[in-house]
Structure formats: structure tokens, C-alpha cells
Amino acid sequence: xxxxxxxxxxxxxxxxxxxxxxxxxxxxxxxxxxxxxxxxxxxxxxxxxxxxxxxxxxxxxxxxxxxxxxxxxxxxxxxxxxxxxxxxxxxxxxxxxxxxxxxxxxxxxxxxxxxxxxxxxxxxxxxxxxxxxxxxxxxxxxxxxxxxxxxxxxxxxxxxxxxxxxxxxxxxxxxxxxxxxxxxxxxxxxxxxxxxxxxxxxxxxxxxxxxxxxxxxxxxxxxx
Amino acid sequence: xxxxxxxxxxxxxxxxxxxxxxxxxxxxxxxxxxxxxxxxxxxxxxxxxxxxxxxxxxxxxxxxxxxxxxxxxxxxxxxxxxxxxxxxxxxxxxxxxxxxxxxxxxxxxxxxxxxxxxxxxxxxxxxxxxxxxxxxxxxxxxxxxxxxxxxxxxxxxxxxxxxxxxxxxxxxxxxxxxxxxxxxxxxxxxxxxxxxxxxxxxxxxxxxxxxxxxxxxxx
Amino acid sequence: xxxxxxxxxxxxxxxxxxxxxxxxxxxxxxxxxxxxxxxxxxxxxxxxxxxxxxxxxxxxxxxxxxxxxxxxxxxxxxxxxxxxxxxxxxxxxxxxxxxxxxxxxxxxxxxxxxxxxxxxxxxxxxxxxxxxxxxxxxxxxxxxxxxxxxxxxxxxxxxxxxxxxxxxxxxxxxxxxxxxxxxxxxxxxxxxxxxxxxxxxxxxxxxxxxxxxxxxxxxxxxxxxxxxxxxxxxxxxxxxxxxxxxxxxxxxx
Numbered sequence: 001x002x003x004x005x006x007x008x009x010x011x012x013x014x015x016x017x018x019x020x021x022x023x024x025x026x027x028x029x030x031x032x033x034x035x036x037x038x039x040x041x042x043x044x045x046x047x048x049x050x051x052x053x054x055x056x057x058x059x060x061x062x063x064x065x066x067x068x069x070x071x072x073x074x075x076x077x078x079x080x081x082x083x084x085x086x087x088x089x090x091x092x093x094x095x096x097x098x099x100x101x102x103x104x105x106x107x108x109x110x111x112x113x114x115x116x117x118x119x120x121x122x123x124x125x126x127x128x129x130x131x132x133x134x135x136x137x138x139x140x141x142x143x144x145x146x147x148x149x150x151x152x153x154x155x156x157x158x159x160x161x162x163x164x165x166x167x168x169x170x171x172x173x174x175x176x177x178x179x180x181x182x183x184x185x186x187x188x189x190x191x192x193x194x195x196x197x198x199x200x201x202x203x204x205x206x207x208x209x210x211x212x213x214x215x216x217x218x219x220x221x222x223x224x
Numbered sequence: 225x226x227x228x229x230x231x232x233x234x235x236x237x238x239x240x241x242x243x244x245x246x247x248x249x250x251x252x253x254x255x256x257x258x259x260x261x262x263x264x265x266x267x268x269x270x271x272x273x274x275x276x277x278x279x280x281x282x283x284x285x286x287x288x289x290x291x292x293x294x295x296x297x298x299x300x301x302x303x304x305x306x307x308x309x310x311x312x313x314x315x316x317x318x319x320x321x322x323x324x325x326x327x328x329x330x331x332x333x334x335x336x337x338x339x340x341x342x343x344x345x346x347x348x349x350x351x352x353x354x355x356x357x358x359x360x361x362x363x364x365x366x367x368x369x370x371x372x373x374x375x376x377x378x379x380x381x382x383x384x385x386x387x388x389x390x391x392x393x394x395x396x397x398x399x400x401x402x403x404x405x406x407x408x409x410x411x412x413x414x415x416x417x418x419x420x421x422x423x424x425x426x427x428x429x430x431x432x433x434x435x436x437x438x439x440x441x442x443x
Numbered sequence: 444x445x446x447x448x449x450x451x452x453x454x455x456x457x458x459x460x461x462x463x464x465x466x467x468x469x470x471x472x473x474x475x476x477x478x479x480x481x482x483x484x485x486x487x488x489x490x491x492x493x494x495x496x497x498x499x500x501x502x503x504x505x506x507x508x509x510x511x512x513x514x515x516x517x518x519x520x521x522x523x524x525x526x527x528x529x530x531x532x533x534x535x536x537x538x539x540x541x542x543x544x545x546x547x548x549x550x551x552x553x554x555x556x557x558x559x560x561x562x563x564x565x566x567x568x569x570x571x572x573x574x575x576x577x578x579x580x581x582x583x584x585x586x587x588x589x590x591x592x593x594x595x596x597x598x599x600x601x602x603x604x605x606x607x608x609x610x611x612x613x614x615x616x617x618x619x620x621x622x623x624x625x626x627x628x629x630x631x632x633x634x635x636x637x638x639x640x641x642x643x644x645x646x647x648x649x650x651x652x653x654x655x656x657x658x659x660x661x662x663x664x665x666x667x668x669x670x671x672x673x674x675x676x677x678x679x680x681x682x683x684x685x686x687x688x689x690x691x692x693x694x695x696x
């Protein structure tokens with residue numbers, strides 16, 4: 001059995017430190033996801049009216065986000081704001097802002113899609129029953145839209161967790177950075193630590209994302 | 225913004241953009257190849273291979289590219305697999321993209337009605353002929369928008385290559401900011417270069433999607 | 444006595460343990476037109492699919508001019524070339540033009556020359572009144588036109604026998620006629636055919652022999668005149684009554 005450098009993990013608090021690093025990454029994604037879901041729902045409902053200002057705003061916003069890599073947006077936020085406004089944004093704050101902007105647009109697009117995809121004939125048939133617009137929203141559109149949305153928003157959160165790995169390049173001390181530090185510190189004692197530690201990071205990300213994507217898949221099938 | 229400076233560093237960005245384009249294209253082509261093979265293994269239910277494929281798709285889709293790259297670049301040499309930065313970037317992109325391409329191709333093949341294959345078989349075509357002449361052309365047209373979306377997604381993902389010391393656009397911009405504090409110019413050049421690469425792809429993608437959504441064969 | 448083209452003996456077909464066809468035997472001789480009728484779900488379509496080896500069979504055997512048709516047989520593509528099948532849903536290939544639809548199998552499977560097949564395709568299209576549609580795409584055709592192309596696609600392989608699986612069931616009423624006319628003219632040319640249909644007047648006109656399939660087996664086998672005027676079995680009478688009922692209603696109105 002070759003030396004896989006796994007023993008480093010059990011030295012001192014290394015494993016706990018890695019978990020702590022994972023938590024930093026997860027925290028960024030969960031905060032951003034929370035903001036995105038709330039803001040996205042509001043923007044999405046507003047943008048579901050055809051030819052409204054918000055629908056135009058959403059479309060422009062989306063095309064910017066679709067065409068620019070996340071990493072470039074992070075860079076713009078991190079370095080650009082310092083330059084333009086003299087803010088000294090921390091990497092973590094820049095990440096939360098960028099991911100929220102990204103997530104809000106995506107979420108709003110999903111909401112808009114879910115709301116507008118409910119056939120007009122259904123609205124008409126309940127209008128014929130004498131329900132008021134508010135009641136139609138509450139009892140007909142909302143429940144169907146929510147069912148369509150939940151799996152899609154879980155997927156968005158999964159993507160957000162994966163994208164959070166980028167913040168290490170802004171100098172945020174998250175799991176990859178912690179991994180680097182551990183490998184660096186044990187360079188002499190365990191020269192093969194890079195294999196074991198990065199493998200662990202790999203598995204940790206997998207374990208964080210897999211249950212979510214599995215749940216999304218299940219719900220999607222169940223509610224189709 | 226200082227145009228003299230921009231003119232001076234333009235070749236630097238040109239070189240970096242070329243690197244991004246080159247490694248991105250190579251990675252995407254490999255990803256497409258991987259996707260084709262995996263989709264075939266799943267479609268024909270090849271024993272063992274389809275289990276490996278399913279596991280691979282799961283792992284690839286549930287981990288970030290950056291972590292995959294770190295593992296390939298820093299981890300694998302410890303067990304004797306050494307790669308230079310460019311190979312590592314391409315391999316990482318292929319590993320990530322392969323699973324996305326698998327999904328795109330698989331859903332295309334699944335969308336072609338089974339009875340189309342039966343109709344081809346009933347004319348006396350072999351299974352392979354039926355696949356090549358009847359199923360594949362239809363599946364390819366159905367997969368095209370998803371394929372194009374993957375191409376754009378993967379090209380964007382190359383922006384993390386600087387983490388394995390590839391001197392790509394991100395690397396160059398960061399370098400220039402760090403060395404000369406040319407933040408405005410660097411960010412401007414960075415965004416422009418990516419727009420130059422991604423905007424045509426994105427336009428092509430939406431064109432393709434519109435064509436295939438509103439029309440089938442024969443319009 | 445004409446030679447037997449298709450011979451089915453003691454055929455049994457099951458789906459997940461449920462028997463759909465049981466111990467079914469049937470011979471079709473050269474130039475004969477056999478029409479199979481029966482209520483939906485009686486296994487008529489399954490029978491045709493078995494003949495073309497699109498379904499695995501659990502018992503008995505099917506032979507085409509003495510050659511055994513097996514679901515896992517090596518010579519299956521060659522055998523299928525001799526069996527023309529027309530589906531209810533046309534199944535033209537949407538990514539190919541009408542002409543390309545017709546050329547695909549003769550050129551790829553039978554390795555015939557493209558030019559020769561092309562000539563024949565155009566001649567056949569002319570016979571069904573679709574010559575000017577040769578370069579159209581399937582989606583530009585009406586259902587009736589699609590089905591006529593599908594018939595030509597089967598004919599151009601020079602099959603020994605033609606199988607028709609409810610070919611008018613998906614058509615709008617006004618298009619049924621044009622398709623059935625083509626089939627009747629094929630009967631006049633002496634083609635060997637096995638036809639599943641719900642069109643009773645067509646069945647009576649085109650058939651040399653009518654077969655009633657019910658409860659997994661052949662219940663009655665008669666000449667068309669006898670079947671429609673004096674059916675031998677109670678089931679056949681009942682089956683025919685379902686059509687009569689519709690006519691009575693019309694008369695009342």
C-alpha cells in the first residue's frame with residue numbers, strides 16, 4: 001500500500017479544521033441562497049407580468065450573468081469596488097454579494113417560468129368559479145408553482161455550494177485554503193499529504209452536494 | 225484609464241485569451257467524446273460499464289471543478305500521476321464536462337420514440353444502421369441546445385484554471401493588479417476578453433435554441 | 444393450390460406472465476388478403492409485431508416461406524426486408540425528406556443502387572398520387588399523405604408479405620378513404636397481405652378471408668360474405684353488433 005498521506009487528517013485538529021473550512025464555504029452559500037430565494041421570488045413574481053419594467057431588468061441582468069464567468073464577477077466585485085468606491089470589501093462579503101446577485105436572477109427566472117407556465121385556461125376556469133385574483137394566486141397558482149420550484153431551488157443551492165469553492169481564490173480561508181495550510185505545515189512529516197487531504201476535500205464536497213441533488217431528483221419525479 | 229498601458233499589455237492578454245480558448249476547446253471536445261461514450265454505455269445497458277458511468281456522473285456533477293483540479297494537480301502526483309498545468313486543466317474540464325455532456329446526449333436519445341427504431345428495424349436495417357441513420361440524427365438535433373449550453377458553461381468554467389498556475393486571463397489580470405495596481409485597466413481587459421470569447425458562443429446558442437424550438441426539420 | 448407464404452403455428456405470446464396470444468395457428472398463402480378483426484386489446488397488433496420479430500414469443504414458431512423467424516435470429520434484418528410493415532402512427536423519419544425516407548432501407552440494407560431505387564420510388568409515388576411531394580418533409584404532409592408514403596416505403600423493399608397495423612386509426616375521417624383505396628389497389632395486384640383494421644366495409648371489400656381474434660385465439664375464420672351476413676359464432680355476432688348499433692343510431696337521427 002503506497003503512502004496516501006491520509007494520516008495527516010488524524011493529527012491534531014486537522015480534520016476538525018477541514019470541517020470548519022467546509023462550514024465557511026457552506027455558510028457563504030447558505031446566506032447567498034437564502035437572500036436569492038427571497039429576493040428571487042419577489043422579483044420573479046413582478047417580472048411575470050409581460051412587458052413590465054422588472055421583466056426587462058431581469059432579462060438584462062440574466063444575460064450579464066449568463067455570459068460572464070462567476071470568477072470574473074467575483075473579481076469585479078472584489079477589486080472593482082475598492083477601486084471605484086474605495087470600499088475594502090472582504091472576500092467573503094464580495095462572494096455573498098456576487099452569489100446573491102447571481103442566485104436572485106436565476107431564482108427570479110425560475111419563479112417567472114413557474115408562474116407563467118400555469119395555463120391561462122386554468123386561470124380562466126377558476127375565474128369562472130368567481131374567485132378573486134388574490135384567491136386565484138393563493139389557491140391555484142401558488143401551490144402548483146411551489147411544487148415546480150422546490151426541486152429547482154434545491155438544484156440552485158447545490159450549484160451555489162459548488163461555486164463557493166471559488167472564494168479561495170479571493171483569499172477567503174475556507175476548506176481548500178485550510179487544506180493548503182495543512183499540507184504546507186506537514187510537508188516534512190507527510191510528503192504525500194496533498195493526495196489524502198485533497199481527496200478528503202473532494203469527498204466532503206461530494207457528501208455536501210449529493211444528498212441535495214438526490215432530493216431534488218426525487219421531488220422532481222414525485223411531483224411531475 | 226490609460227490607453228498607452230492597455231496597448232502595452234494587449235499582447236499579454238492576447239496570449240492569455242488564446243490559452244483559455246485552446247485549453248477550453250480541447251477540454252470541451254474531450255468532454256463531448258466522454259459524454260458520447262458514457263451515453264452509449266447507458267443507452268445500450270453495457271454491463272459493468274453502465275455502473276461505472278453512473279458513478280462517474282454522480283461524482284463529477286456533485287463536486288466543483290476547482291476541487292477536481294486541485295486533486296489532479298496536487299494530489300495525483302503523490303501516487304505517480306504527474307500532469308503539466310495545461311494537461312491538468314484540460315483533463316479537469318473533460319472530467320467535469322463529460323457528465324454534463326452525458327446528460328445532454330442521453331436525454332436526446334431518450335426523446336426519440338422507441339417505435340422509430342422499430343420502424344427502421346422492420347425495414348430490415350440492422351440495429352447499428354437504425355442507430356446511425358434514424359436515431360442519432362434526431363437525437364443530435366434534440367440535444368443541440370443542451371450541448372451548446374454545456375459548451376458555454378464549460379468555457380466559463382476555464383476561469384478557475386489560474387489556480388493550477390495556468391497563465392490564463394484571470395491569472396494575467398490578477399498579476400497586473402498585484403504588480404502595478406492597474407485595477408481599472410486590468411478589469412476592463414479581463415471583461416472585454418471574456419466577452420470576445422463568450423458573446424459569440426452565447427449568441428450562437430440562443431440562435432440554435434430558437435431555430436430548434438420553433439421549427440423542426442423542413443422549415 | 445397457391446404456395447404458403449406465412450405460416451404461424453401454435454404461437455404463444457406473454458407480457459409479464461400475462462398471456463396475450465395462445466396456441467394460435469394461421470397460414471397465409473400467396474396472393475391472399477387476410478383481414479384480422481376483433482375488439483381493442485385482443486392482441487391483433489401484437490400478432491403483427493410478433494411476425495416482424497419486434498416481440499419475443501414464448502411458444503410456437505413463425506415461418507416465412509419455410510424460414511424460421513426468431514427474435515434473436517442472425518438473419519433477422521434479411522427476413523424483415525421481406526416483410527413490409529405499416530404502422531398506425533406512420534413512423535416516417537422526420538429528419539429525412541419523403542424521397543430519402545423511401546431510399547434509406549433499399550440503399551443501406553439491400554445495397555441497391557441509388558439511381559435505380561430513386562426511379563422506382565418516383566414511379567411508386569406517382570401511383571399513390573404523391574409524386575410532387577418527393578422532396579417535401581414529413582411534417583409538411585397530411586396524415587393520409589404520410590400513411591401513403593409509409594405504404595410506399597414498405598412496397599419499395601419488394602416484400603413477400605405486407606402487414607398493416609390499423610393504418611387508418613390515427614387519421615381524420617376524410618383521409619381514411621385515400622389510404623384504403625391504395626390498399627385495395629394492392630389487393631387487386633395480387634399482393635399477399637395481412638391487415639388489422641376497424642373499418643368493416645373496407646374489410647369486407649378487400650378480404651379473401653376474415654379472422655376474428657378474441658380471447659387470445661382465433662374464434663372464427665370465414666369468407667367475408669359469410670362473416671358479415673351469417674357469422675358462425677355468438678362472439679362474432681356480438682362483435683358485429685357493436686358496429687350495427689352505431690348505424691341504427693344514425694338512422695334514428
